[in-house]
Amino acid sequence: MVRTPLTPEERERGRRLGLLLRAARGPRSMAEVAAAAGISPETLRKIETGRAPTPAFFTVAALAQALELPLDQVVARCAEPEPAPVAA
Template structure:
């Protein structure tokens, strides 16, 4: 199966998600948050840096839960016109 290239909008949304999660993580270590979410630190690093712009839903939900963020908040904050705020 060939994966279609991401659109610029999809890449931007992934970058916005990464920035939001990184800001919400604050002073907590990446390893601590990843362990709390049940994912690897490398996966979290890829999401935060935009190298994984379309992470799986349950991965995002687990990280959001570990950070105390609601999924509604993530959706609102990742809209193209929304300002990024933690």
């Protein structure tokens, strides 16, 4: 089975998810958060860096729970593009 290439929008949504998770992780180590979510630190690293822009729903749900992020907040923050910078 051949996977359809990701669209630029899907990649951008994955980048926003990674930024959100990294910010929510704060000073905690990747290993600590990954263990709490039941995933490998390498999986978390790939999600945070955007190398895995479309992680499985249950992976995202487990990370949200480990980071005490409501899923609706994750959806809202990742679905909408960031506002364009204002030119001075």
